[in-house]
Amino acid sequence: MAPPRVQSAETSATTGAKSAAARKGAAVEGAGPSPRDVDAVGGPASKRVLRSQGRRTMRRLLDAAMIAFDQRGYYDTRINDVVKIAKTSHGTFYLYFSNKEDLLRALVTEAGIDAQHLAGALDRPPELGGTPQWSDVRGWIAAYSDLWVRYAPLFRAWTDLATIDPSLLEILRQTLTLMSDALERQIGLGASDRTIDSNTAGMAVLAMLDRFHYMREFVGQPVDDVALDTLATMIHRSLFEGTA
Amino acid sequence: MAPPRVQSAETSATTGAKSAAARKGAAVEGAGPSPRDVDAVGGPASKRVLRSQGRRTMRRLLDAAMIAFDQRGYYDTRINDVVKIAKTSHGTFYLYFSNKEDLLRALVTEAGIDAQHLAGALDRPPELGGTPQWSDVRGWIAAYSDLWVRYAPLFRAWTDLATIDPSLLEILRQTLTLMSDALERQIGLGASDRTIDSNTAGMAVLAMLDRFHYMREFVGQPVDDVALDTLATMIHRSLFEGTA
Amino acid sequence: MAPPRVQSAETSATTGAKSAAARKGAAVEGAGPSPRDVDAVGGPASKRVLRSQGRRTMRRLLDAAMIAFDQRGYYDTRINDVVKIAKTSHGTFYLYFSNKEDLLRALVTEAGIDAQHLAGALDRPPELGGTPQWSDVRGWIAAYSDLWVRYAPLFRAWTDLATIDPSLLEILRQTLTLMSDALERQIGLGASDRTIDSNTAGMAVLAMLDRFHYMREFVGQPVDDVALDTLATMIHRSLFEGTA
Amino acid sequence: MAPPRVQSAETSATTGAKSAAARKGAAVEGAGPSPRDVDAVGGPASKRVLRSQGRRTMRRLLDAAMIAFDQRGYYDTRINDVVKIAKTSHGTFYLYFSNKEDLLRALVTEAGIDAQHLAGALDRPPELGGTPQWSDVRGWIAAYSDLWVRYAPLFRAWTDLATIDPSLLEILRQTLTLMSDALERQIGLGASDRTIDSNTAGMAVLAMLDRFHYMREFVGQPVDDVALDTLATMIHRSLFEGTA
């Protein structure tokens, strides 16, 4: 029914960026959107085995939630908003999720899985071996950008998600660490000098990528290829230049 | 949840960083914590002219709010929490602020003023003229770090603040732009090559600094001098190295 | 305070008056209590489509409000009082009305509709054609009296209702004008002399009827047939006597 | 300072009516506005002996209340509104009145005294002896109209005042009875036939006069001489015509 993504791939600014990345740099395989079929999330809240109708309803609710969070933010989203968008009823919601938090957890888990794929993809030797090249960096960035855009409502709300419940916080922390560590290892490959602490650097790169997307959106200039190229240059210079 | 991090400058983790910065790099003058006397905020919500007692109560409420936001986040803070911390009554709160949002606006305005001071301080020629040196960069970072720590609860909630009301959003957008532009100008001083779009770079630096603080706090390793040094090196390399 | 006077037509004090009127004078057809079935008020506050259960609950709330307004007056009635009488919950109330004002508007609208029926019934030629006879006048009075008694709590509160919100004021003004104009036309039928301004006279008759009911109730002598007969005589004399 | 009347005599529609009445009909002596000097209301709430400054403050509060009631109605008037208009402070209010009701009682008492004067004035033989003439009736009406206009905010709120507290209710009932009885006696002077119950008639006349003023104001056409003349004719006809 409704497309599972808040922004359809066709209109997404950085999807363009991504395919550009595929040309310009090395694509990070496996980081693309995992085909999100109806079974993707087992049924976080219920033990019930879902039949196909049930699975469809659940998917509708998840997608609706994503739309609602995108429009009003997590805190200002009411169960009411979600069920209205999903064109279902209040009671039905609680057939699939035990509460709002549970719904959120399901979404974050989905996003976490995609993020872990990305981390896994990062965690492999550079194209030409040895020190990562500009094109490698550009590839990471493209992949991250894609992820960000796909889950923008969750990324935007990140800060608050963390305060909502411990289990959520744990997912977030693990995902963050996973990606940060993967980056750290890549950075370690090239860092000849000891002026740079690769642990710090990994997180700094992640921080920049994450917040840059948010800020650009905030000031009304969504990220484009030019911007991503500049980021790639900055990161490559700061980490790998002169280490040849 | 998070430890109450709203503290006097003397005990702040990164205050150490700051004084270190003063030694290691060039301090950015004027960016230090403006002595926050009782008159700082005129009286954002009320037209009432406040006498000294009234001003003190208002200050108590603002400080209490900062503590409460720090402990539970904006959304989970109840007016009740604020007045309890401020040791005053429910009714008194509404004597000074028309609602929670209004209170938030007052705090954000305060922070915005400090941020503008910082932006102003950034906007001056490097110590030795010409291209900014590592010590200059280290100075910026120290100043920003200080600001972040002082207003951590607000910075953390940034994303959501923006969704709360338009006037708030405007303050945030202006502040962000101001700082980003100041950085952009500094970056323009050194960028000999055109591979880097200094506008993008300015925001990227800001993004990195902002989110890095949040992430480190998030994983339980608050920012320290070592980290800030690494950031300085990364930024300096990415923007000014080889442009001598 | 005042005895709960919201009763079924069968027990109403002036219903006696009305049936008396039917004997003594010409009944004003169509002005009787329209059978107030459950669908009477569509659903003033909500866009929700109500099923039969919902409609019953709404009716319960409307009736309860009438009782509560009768007992304590509009201003001193708490939502709490209404829901207690309706034997429902606080939350349910807000499912049907957006607030106390909205509830009031629904009631006034209902009353307005009945009043318009009455005005319509007034607006027809006298029984014998030509100048209205005493029995015609007695008929008007009986009909009005019935209306007043049925909606006594609203009539009593009239003055204040007008100050509550503009939409309410508009309903009231229209209803008043409608009835006043209908009377004016009737009066015009008989007024041979120009000493009497029939516009003024129409409103004066309405004023007398309305306030007389209130005052008698106020001094503890509810209106009876004797009183209504005297009123009929006064009005008939003042407007139509000697105009044969 | 502020004129003690809500409408100054010069601009009042029916003050014109009154002086007209003085020409057209027989003035009802003693019913004019009693000169309302500063001592008029002793100090209903406090036992304190007021000095001249205190008396002035009290007067300011009473006048302010009248203005506020006129603008927003009794229920929507806050102590705050009153003290703002009186240009005094919250605390001061409670120096003179023990609460809002007390303030209201003071005003109603004032009005009650004026009304009793009017009733007394009514209670005297007609100008020419025997049956009251048109000019007598016109005189009553003029006097009543004056009273109504002067205390319009209270007359308008009448219905609700009655529900506020028993002592208020008592004042109102007495005043109403007093006037109604005076009228009844006048009517009795002329009623040759027994078709009319003079008790009913007295209250009916009062009812008409009272509500007519309100309704005309309500539809935006304040009472004028033409209207009062028509009322006089109607009342005279209904009660005294053909009884010569």
Place this chain on the structure above:
DNA sequence: TATGAATGAGTGTTCATTCAT
């Protein structure tokens, strides 16, 4: 006598969650 500040009981309203059909 006057005043700005403080108080807190009382009330309206929201909304996640459960129930009955």
Place this chain on the structure above:
DNA sequence: TATGAATGAACACTCATTCAT
């Protein structure tokens, strides 16, 4: 499996009244 209706705890906000100066 789906739904409209019902619930009530939780919270925001008001405002008459008291207090301290």
